[in-house]
Amino acid sequence: MSRLQVVSGKGGTGKTTVAAALALALATEGKRTLLVEVEGRQGIAQLFETEALPYEERKIAVAPGGGEVYALAIDPELALLDYLQMFYKLGSAGRALKRIGAIDFATTIAPGLRDVLLTGKACEAVRRKDRSGRFVYDHVVMDAPPTGRITRFLNVNDEVAGLAKIGPIHNQAQSVMQVLKSPETAVHLVTLLEEMPVQETADGIAELRAARLPVGRVIVNMVRPQVLDAADLEVLRTAPRTALARSLSTAGLGGARRGGSAEQLVEPLLAQAEEYAERYALEQEQRAVLGELDLPLHELPLLAEGMDVAGLYELARELRKQGWQGGS
Amino acid sequence: MSPHAARAAETGRSSAHAQDGTRRLAPARVLDVDPLLDDPGTRIIVCCGSGGVGKTTTAAALGLRAAERGRKVVVLTIDPARRLAQSMGIDSLDNVPRRVKGTEGDGELHAMMLDMKRTFDEVVEAHADPERAAAILANPFYQSLSAGFAGTQEYMAMEKLGQLRARDEWDLIVVDTPPSRSALDFLDAPKRLGSFLDGRLIRLLTAPAKLGGRAGMKFLNVGMSMMTGTLGKLLGGQLLKDVQTFVAAMDTTFGGFRARADATYKLLQAPGTAFLVVAAPERDALREAAYFVERLAAERMPLAGLVLNRVHGSGADQLSAERALAAAENLEESRIVDQGDGKAGLRNSPTQQGRSDSSAHSSVAPEPESPAGTPSPDAVDQVTAGLLRLHAERMQLLAREQRTRDRFTARHPEVAVAEVPALPGDVHDLTGLRDIGNRLADNRRELPGTDG
Numbered sequence: 001m002s003r004l005q006v007v008s009g010k011g012g013t014g015k016t017t018v019a020a021a022l023a024l025a026l027a028t029e030g031k032r033t034l035l036v037e038v039e040g041r042q043g044i045a046q047l048f049e050t051e052a053l054p055y056e057e058r059k060i061a062v063a064p065g066g067g068e069v070y071a072l073a074i075d076p077e078l079a080l081l082d083y084l085q086m087f088y089k090l091g092s093a094g095r096a097l098k099r100i101g102a103i104d105f106a107t108t109i110a111p112g113l114r115d116v117l118l119t120g121k122a123c124e125a126v127r128r129k130d131r132s133g134r135f136v137y138d139h140v141v142m143d144a145p146p147t148g149r150i151t152r153f154l155n156v157n158d159e160v161a162g163l164a165k166i167g168p169i170h171n172q173a174q175s176v177m178q179v180l181k182s183p184e185t186a187v188h189l190v191t192l193l194e195e196m197p198v199q200e201t202a203d204g205i206a207e208l209r210a211a212r213l214p215v216g217r218v219i220v221n222m223v224r225p226q227v228l229d230a231a232d233l234e235v236l237r238t239a240p241r242t243a244l245a246r247s248l249s250t251a252g253l254g255g256a257r258r259g260g261s262a263e264q265l266v267e268p269l270l271a272q273a274e275e276y277a278e279r280y281a282l283e284q285e286q287r288a289v290l291g292e293l294d295l296p297l298h299e300l301p302l303l304a305e306g307m308d309v310a311g312l313y314e315l316a317r318e319l320r321k322q323g324w325q326g327g328s
Numbered sequence: 329m330s331p332h333a334a335r336a337a338e339t340g341r342s343s344a345h346a347q348d349g350t351r352r353l354a355p356a357r358v359l360d361v362d363p364l365l366d367d368p369g370t371r372i373i374v375c376c377g378s379g380g381v382g383k384t385t386t387a388a389a390l391g392l393r394a395a396e397r398g399r400k401v402v403v404l405t406i407d408p409a410r411r412l413a414q415s416m417g418i419d420s421l422d423n424v425p426r427r428v429k430g431t432e433g434d435g436e437l438h439a440m441m442l443d444m445k446r447t448f449d450e451v452v453e454a455h456a457d458p459e460r461a462a463a464i465l466a467n468p469f470y471q472s473l474s475a476g477f478a479g480t481q482e483y484m485a486m487e488k489l490g491q492l493r494a495r496d497e498w499d500l501i502v503v504d505t506p507p508s509r510s511a512l513d514f515l516d517a518p519k520r521l522g523s524f525l526d527g528r529l530i531r532l533l534t535a536p537a538k539l540g541g542r543a544g545m546k547f548l549n550v551g552m553s554m555m556t557g558t559l560g561k562l563l564g565g566q567l568l569k570d571v572q573t574f575v576a577a578m579d580t581t582f583g584g585f586r587a588r589a590d591a592t593y594k595l596l597q598a599p600g601t602a603f604l605v606v607a608a609p610e611r612d613a614l615r616e617a618a619y620f621v622e623r624l625a626a627e628r629m630p631l632a633g634l635v636l637n638r639v640h641g642s643g644a645d646q647l648s649a650e651r652a653l654a655a656a657e658n659l660e661e662s663r664i665v666d667q668g669d670g671k672a673g674l675r676n677s678p679t680q681q682g683r684s685d686s687s688a689h690s691s692v693a694p695e696p697e698s699p700a701g702t703p704s705p706d707a708v709d710q711v712t713a714g715l716l717r718l719h720a721e722r723m724q725l726l727a728r729e730q731r732t733r734d735r736f737t738a739r740h741p742e743v744a745v746a747e748v749p750a751l752p753g754d755v756h757d758l759t760g761l762r763d764i765g766n767r768l769a770d771n772r773r774e775l776p777g778t779d780g
Contacts, residue, residue, distance in 0.1 A: 012380020
């Protein structure tokens with residue numbers, strides 16, 4: 001199991017949720033994971049229902065069996081100041097740079113630089129060891145930018161190489177790429193069983209592969225339960241409505257005759273079944289497309305009660321059940 | 329907590345507007361889309377919202393509806409689904425509006441897909457002499473900036489909007505906004521880019537001589553050399569030089585990026601502009617929508633209302649989730665009792681369990697279909713139970729959507745809302761867009777939960 005797990009996905013597919021559940025799953029049984037956020041959205045804090053995360057590694061959850069999940073919201077400005085401090089001992093000059101807009105400039109405008117700082121911080125956490133020489137974190141899970149931008153984001157070397165041909169940023173980019181293109185890293189994509197996210201996932205995988213970034217697994221999120229299968233739908237097509245009304249009546253829902261409460265339910269319930277059938281067919285189509293990607297597929301259920309901390313633990317359990325466990 | 333109890337609690341918590349015990353907080357106002365589309369004073373409609381809520385589809389559906397109601401419309405989409413773009417004939421990336429074929433009525437629909445790099449290039453080409461333009465286009469800093477900077481797409485969308493408006497060929501422009509991480513990005517990015525390229529740092533980088541020449545500017549000059557020194561060390565001298573030449577070339581040709589960004593900003597505040605915030609009835613999307621509503625008010629930008637996509641309804645909402653589940657269990661139990669094989673205890677997986685029971689133990693009708701071609705009563709009971717479970721799931725979803733919507737309404741009762749019922753599949757042709765348009769305009773009648 002790679003030590004840096006990068007989770008991307010189209011907007012709205014729940015990649016932050018999946019990243020958090022994965023961090024929990026990998027921490028289970030005494031491991032320690034770091035969940036990293038790079039887009040300044042405070043999505044992790046919202047998910048774990050805590051206050052906004054500072055630029056500091058902080059324990060946010062305890063996993064079953066004694067593991068720990070730490071979280072870090074990387075702030076590119078602070079990361080750059082850190083970095084300058086580390087290499088140049090800038091001190092108060094850093095603040096002067098900030099006043100003048102240089103830090104803003106370097107982290108926002110200078111293309112690729114921001115990304116080097118963000119990925120650099122994550123890679124540093126991956127490689128960090130304690131005094132006894134053990135890795136501080138067994139796994140680092142990154143809630144990464146969406147599929148459309150992920151290859152660019154991770155491929156910092158190419159981005160920066162054209163601009164900063166020498167100098168510490170260049171070196172930093174090189175060493176980051178060593179981690180990102182190695183088996184130590186796996187990039188996972190989260191999708192839904194819908195046309196656009198699946199298409200974007202396929203495109204994203206092609207891009208990642210072209211850039212020689214290690215593609216991990218595909219996680220289908222928010223999968224709705226299968227209430228009626230193909231055989232049931234076939235029965236529905238042939239069953240007389242009067243029979244359905246009688247059955248509803250037997251179930252205790254009123255009269256089966258014309259105008260009876262049970263009879264009045266038949267049409268709307270069938271309409272819902274028809275929508276279900278249409279969606280079911282579309283989902284099967286998208287499953288087939290995903291199947292052709294030739295990657296390990298995981299499915300996570302749609303939680304009926306909406307997403308909360310308990311739900312995260314449920315998804316983490318599900319990931320473990322599907323063989324996603326922390327290793328060293 | 330049962331959905332009903334939850335709903336009651338939610339309503340109770342925000343009950344300032346609903347003391348009479350009504351089931352839900354009705355939106356204070358219903359957004360009527362047609363008058364907005366028909367009003368010749370409406371010149372620009374901006375669809376904004378967080379990613380994955382159906383912004384592009386909403387923009388395209390509004391454009392089509394306005395065209396079919398007689399207006400001459402252009403839709404600027406940012407990142408349409410491939411099949412939708414193909415069916416509208418805008419999948420070729422030539423960055424100019426194309427007439428969409430197959431619309432009904434007297435109006436016209438034009439559509440285009442934004443190519444941000446090309447738009448940026450066009451801006452450069454339009455404002456610089458050929459030689460200088462070529463120098464800018466070849467600058468590596470420009471190439472990264474035009475293709476990659478996180479705000480470029482937003483900035484170019486606004487730039488394109490300004491261009492389309494200036495051409496004055498259409499009487500309505502519908503704009504889709506980029507799929508940002510946050511809906512607010514598109515308001516902030518143009519200004520950010522504009523002020524960076526026009527800002528103090530850039531001035532320092534590009535005009536050291538000018539500044540240093542003046543008395544009293546010595547301090548700044550010292551600051552600058554320290555800073556260019558550091559930046560140079562950090563980025564490598566080449567990058568810094570690229571930035572300097574790029575900014576110098578841009579600056580002299582443009583008369584300021586900020587002025588351009590400001591002009592677009594003013595356009596967004598103009599009376600003919602209407603913002604529609606697009607969301608889905610999900611917690612995150614509606615939270616973004618609420619931020620956006622507040623932000624628009626702070627910027628004095630005119631909000632027409634909220635389009636709430638993918639709202640679920642049910643024609644059978646008189647039947648609660650609890651009753652539906654209980655009824656489903658009744659059916660499943662009675663089937664097991666009928667078969668009398670003592671398996672009533674194993675009810676973990678009703679559908680599957682039921683099926684294996686019926687084939688293994690039912691002596692009358694082992695096949696789900698009887699000889700006459702109609703399903704056996706047993707099979708009918710089984711699918712009826714399935715229908716009821718499906719309905720229970722739907723009602724739970726309805727309750728959840730209701731809660732998130734009510735939360736938004738409590739926070740922003742002034743915002744008019746148009747609800748668009750969910751479609752089971754994706755939209756990828758004009759018929760689908762027309763259907764969405766009808767649903768958008770028709771949202772009064774379709775409000776789930778108000779008629780039951």
